[in-house]
Amino acid sequence: MQLRDIEVIAPNFKRRLSGVTSTVVQLVPLQAKSLGIATLGPGLPADLPKLRWRQLPGLWRRPRHRPFRIWHARRNTEMLAGIVLRDVLRMPLRLVFTSAAQRRHTAWTRFLIRRMDAVIATSARSGAFLKVPHTVNLHGIDLDRFRPAAPGERSAATAGGEHMVGCSGRIRHQKGTDLFVRAMIALLPHHPCWTAVLTGRTTPEHAGFEAGLRAEIERAGLSERIRFLGEVDDVAAWFRRFDLYVAPPRNEGFGLTPLEAMASGAPVVASDAGAFAELIVEGVTGRVVPVDDVAALTAAIEPYLADDDLRQRAAEAALAHARATFPLQREAEGIRAVYERVWAEGAG
Structure with a gap:
């Protein structure tokens, strides 16, 4: 994928497998069927579309078909990196954060969340701990991978x-x-x-x-x-x-x-x-x-x-x-709707 065609960046700043990493691994191939999306970071399968660290300076150029790129963070470190890229380096980015936590966020996390352009909660319970407007979008599951046993299995x-x-x-x-x-x-x-x-x-x-x-x-x-x-x-x-x-x-x-x-x-x-x-x-x-x-x-x-x-x-x-x-496609469509809203609001 050419850098100009990347519309969304899904950073993954944790090498060891986690639930967040699993979400990225499952969603990105499905999203990539209709969206210019790339991952960034270690510990991800080789077949995922990737943005290399050396390509980051290219983010000062806008994508081919969008007014700006979306940086979709799922961890504090990823939110902070997005803020630096957008607000310090002045790259044309908007920031989306997905929150799964079901506890009162720390002051630092609340500070970061307030600087997001859109926030997704993975459940109504996690959304109850957010102090900003958000969209509830439950996780889905890969129904091809997780299925009942075939005869003999x-x-x-x-x-x-x-x-x-x-x-x-x-x-x-x-x-x-x-x-x-x-x-x-x-x-x-x-x-x-x-x-x-x-x-x-x-x-x-x-x-x-x-x-x-x-x-x-x-x-x-x-x-x-x-x-x-x-x-x-x-x-x-x-x-x-x-x-x-x-x-x-x-x-x-x-x-x-x-x-x-x-x-x-x-x-x-x-x-x-x-x-x-x-x-x-x-x-x-x-x-x-x-x-x-x-x-x-x-x-x-x-x-x-x-x-x-x-x-x-x-x-x-x-x-x-x-x-x-809970098909994975439903989750991907819910995320895409948030992206489209951010693009529409930013373009206006």
């Missing part, structure tokens, strides 16, 4: 048990990994056809946390039925193997995994963190329970382990809900 599962309950995310206290493990320790002895699987990376600072959980599992005699797989190559393949998904974090920005699970054909039991209450239809596609309440989590999970018909009805409803409400 489930037979490739490497964990035992007729049925599988999954939990995916980094192994740490904030993610509620301990809540999931303790719920499984309470439930699995009464449901011998079920196995629990955890996928996700354990960073060195949380190795002791994981070791403590493994010790609890071993004392319960469930080491063969509650398994830590670590960071897997293709998490979507594991979602297709899950008959039930549990998302128990104590706090979360948005949280895509319930959508990924529902799109894969699994009902979801989740804590009331992130946007989960806006994603799950209570009692239909799954359950939402209070944060940090292992008793409530355990009680909500058990009916899905015990009742195949209930679980199947919820799985069908979850799949239909994900497909109807």
